[in-house]
Amino acid sequence: MDSLSRRLHAPGFFHVPAKPEAEAAGYLRYSPTKGLSLHLVGALGDERSCLGSRGSDSCPLLIGTVQAKGLGSHVLLADSLCTGSSISMPGFAVERYEPASALLSNEPLSDFDHPWPAASIGLSGLWEWTRPGRPALFSHTRDDLIQGVNIERSRELCKVVSVFGMAGFQLHSHQTSTWQSFQIAEIARLSLELSSSTAAKTVLEESVAPFQDFVSLVTGQPSAITDVALSDLSARLQAHLLYNRVFAPPRRRIERSAFEILLPFTALSVEQWEAFVRSWLDFRVTHRAFCGAFFGSDYAKIPYVELRFISASRAVRLLAAHEANSTGALAGVGSPRPTSSEPLSDALRAFLMPYSPAMTNLIPDIETFVEQADVWTVELERPDRVGRINSVALHWYTETLRMALRLWMILRFQPEAASFLESSSEVQRLRTRSSAMS
Numbered sequence: 001m002d003s004l005s006r007r008l009h010a011p012g013f014f015h016v017p018a019k020p021e022a023e024a025a026g027y028l029r030y031s032p033t034k035g036l037s038l039h040l041v042g043a044l045g046d047e048r049s050c051l052g053s054r055g056s057d058s059c060p061l062l063i064g065t066v067q068a069k070g071l072g073s074h075v076l077l078a079d080s081l082c083t084g085s086s087i088s089m090p091g092f093a094v095e096r097y098e099p100a101s102a103l104l105s106n107e108p109l110s111d112f113d114h115p116w117p118a119a120s121i122g123l124s125g126l127w128e129w130t131r132p133g134r135p136a137l138f139s140h141t142r143d144d145l146i147q148g149v150n151i152e153r154s155r156e157l158c159k160v161v162s163v164f165g166m167a168g169f170q171l172h173s174h175q176t177s178t179w180q181s182f183q184i185a186e187i188a189r190l191s192l193e194l195s196s197s198t199a200a201k202t203v204l205e206e207s208v209a210p211f212q213d214f215v216s217l218v219t220g221q222p223s224a225i226t227d228v229a230l231s232d233l234s235a236r237l238q239a240h241l242l243y244n245r246v247f248a249p250p251r252r253r254i255e256r257s258a259f260e261i262l263l264p265f266t267a268l269s270v271e272q273w274e275a276f277v278r279s280w281l282d283f284r285v286t287h288r289a290f291c292g293a294f295f296g297s298d299y300a301k302i303p304y305v306e307l308r309f310i311s312a313s314r315a316v317r318l319l320a321a322h323e324a325n326s327t328g329a330l331a332g333v334g335s336p337r338p339t340s341s342e343p344l345s346d347a348l349r350a351f352l353m354p355y356s357p358a359m360t361n362l363i364p365d366i367e368t369f370v371e372q373a374d375v376w377t378v379e380l381e382r383p384d385r386v387g388r389i390n391s392v393a394l395h396w397y398t399e400t401l402r403m404a405l406r407l408w409m410i411l412r413f414q415p416e417a418a419s420f421l422e423s424s425s426e427v428q429r430l431r432t433r434s435s436a437m438s
Contacts, residue, residue, distance in 0.1 A: 002122050002226040003071055003104075003240045005032050005248075012066030012075070016044050016059060017110075024095070028066055028075065028102065035244030038062070038080060038097040058082060059097070061112060071240045072104040078112045078201075103200055103230075105239035115197030116239075120189050121208055122227030125219040127188040130265045189227075200230060200241050210284040213295045214277065217409055220262030220426050222298035224248055247299035260425060263410060267420045279413040290318040294405060305391050306380055309398045313344055313377065315405060320347035344373040351408050358411055358418040362403060362427050372397065396433045403430050 008030035013023040024042030044059065062077040079100035086094050103112060192207055208228055215223040228241040265273065284291055297311035348370045352359055363369045376397065379389055403426070410417055421427060 003242060004122075004224075004228070004245060005124075005226045007031055008068060008071070008242070010066035010068040010071075010075075012064050014038065014040060014044065014062050014064035014077075017061055017063060019044075020063070026095075028064070028068075028077075030102070030242050032245070032248045036077075036099045036102055036242060038077065038099055040095040040097070041093075043085075043093040043095065062097070062099070063110075066104070068104055072106045072238070074105050074108045076103045076105075076109055076112050078102070101201070101241065101243035103239050103241055105237065107237050109239070112201075113199040115199060116203060116230040117194050117197045117233050118231050119192045119194070119203050119207065120227070120229040120231070121192065121211060121225070122189055122229075123212060123215050124224040124226055125215050125221060126190070126223070129215060129219050129261055130188045200228075200239070203230065204228060204241065204243070210281055213284060213291055214280050216295055216298060217280075217406060218261070218263045220260075220403075220406065222247055222295070247301065262406065262424055262426055263417055263420065267417060268414060272414055272416065276413050283409075283413070287319070287322055290315055290322060293318055294402070305395045305398060306389070309376060309380070309394055309401075312398055312401050312405070313373070316344065316347045316351075316401070317342075319405070320350040323350060344377050345370045348373055352404060358415075358421065359404060359407060361422045362400065362407065362431055364431070369400075373401070396430070399433075400430050403427065 009027060010029075011025075011027040013025055014028075015021075015023045022044065024040040024044055026038060026040035026042070029037045029039070044062070059080045059082070060078070062080050064075045064077070065073055066075050067073065068075070077097070077099040080097040081100075082095060083098050084094075084096040101112075103109065103114075190211055192203075194203065194207065198206070204225075208225060212223050212225055224247050225245060229238065230241065231238045268276065293311060293315040297308055297315075302308050302311060352363075352366055352370065359366060376394060407421060407427075410421065
């Protein structure tokens, strides 16, 4: 179930931990674009107002029981900000909250920091990366119709054991068929077994986010987290994490062919992918600031080409600064910081030139491309730049620069992918567009 991609309207009862007897009726809402909201008829822990007695406009933790089919009947709400309250005659209180995150489980939980040893992740683009193409039609046998239940088949694609911060992960391709539609709906999920039991927020930041960036890297498009399912090792206790995402996928699933995926799963062997993932997880830790700057601009959907170029430039400087001192501490903790006084062309040469044979298919004249970076930087610093910048040319230059960063990351971990990347339709498209703008 893609819990983060579906709307939720769950009625129920809610209370603060200190006063379980003072329940307030209401409903919990979730929207993939607007996030979480809680509407109550009644006051939490107070006869009149949610603000009066507590002296605060937020609740660190709210506990409730809801009717949320498929997600669980128990919910914890973290850091709920009270956005409005009113009292009407004859004394009914109405309160509105915006929780930062919600944890829906099949059994009661008392703490949002409950440790979880395993997780299952849904990511947009994961299925297209593993098995490009359209789902096939499927006709059920008589036994299937008599059972009247969904049929699920699972196929393990690759497995990595003892990676950084995790005991291991498994990539599965699931086929779920429903007899009412006579069609196989195929999805792919990542199953994570953590090296130590971890709170939900930590799982999201330290385990889910690196794989989100990984799928965004190999598919060439930003990937959205569509589901975060947590469980204990026995799978008796299960929960789903809902939160306000920065990036949400399109409402309609866009199926992409193998030619539209930058580096599909079939391009490398299972052993090569396992080595790739190991190296990537380590890189994601040591280059945290670079990954935040590079992938963050995709997830934030920056609409202005000038800001996208500035974001890409910062990512280049962060990368060059870290590569210049590869023995430095983790990014953000004593790691080298980029200096904006140095020309951007110097930072570009630091990572483009060592891979120039593989980059020439994307950038035929690397030296001219590098020098153009300084030209754009100077143009953007001019006070009278409005109306003088060719936004179309800057857009395609920025996209080419970002693609070069993607190729650098892939070739750093898997040089064997160079031959496949040369025939990538995305690389060819950017080369054609950039050449026309130059």
